[in-house]
Amino acid sequence: MAEATATKSPVVPLAAFAGGAVVALLVGVWGSTHEPTLEPLLLLGFGSMIAMKVYLAAAAAVIAIGQVLGGLWLYGKLGVAAPPWLGTAHRLSGALAVLLATPVALNCLWALGFQAGGDVSTRVAIHSVVGCAVYGALVVKVVAVHNRRGPGWLLPVAGGLLFATLIVAVWTSAVWYVGDSGWPSVTAVE
Secondary structure (H helix, E strand, O other), X not given: OOOOOXXXXXXXXXXXXXXXXXXXXXXXXXXXXXXXXXXXXXXXXXXXXXXXXHHHHHHHHHHHHHHHXXXXXXXXXXXXXXXXXXXXXXXXXXXXXXXXXXXXXXXXXXXXXXXXXXXXXXXXXXHHHHHHHHHHHHHHHHHHHHOOOOOOOHHHHHHHHHHHHXXXXXHXXXXXXXXXXXXXXXXXXX
């Protein structure tokens, strides 16, 4: 018996991007209405919030670079056949990147809130907007991964969007901090 092929639907990317936009908007609204505590929510064994944020964000960015390379390899774009374990490694490392980035985002929103406009620097405003967009892009990527009815371009576009937003968020925070102040002490309270 021949296996039925799911019909590709333009509704899938529309729903994915609409859902992602709603999530990003809700994260931003919560961050702008929540009164910032200026205190960390959790430190995960680090001596300061900045150390936790810089190291976890940097690790998530390194994994994200590996994700792009793994995705290109899985799609046959590197000219070498992908090993059979690569799909599993790609999924697990993607989950790890999200796990590492989530406490960073929680601390940003809890302690600092969403900051844009007024006397806020351009870097901080971009970081606030793009930081919220990371979680919207994550929704788009999850829908793309788990829905077989989306067009073939949806998964690579969703992966690229998630990568781009994460890298901009890390660049406007951890990379900026390290460039300005150096790597923070892992254990010292700052």
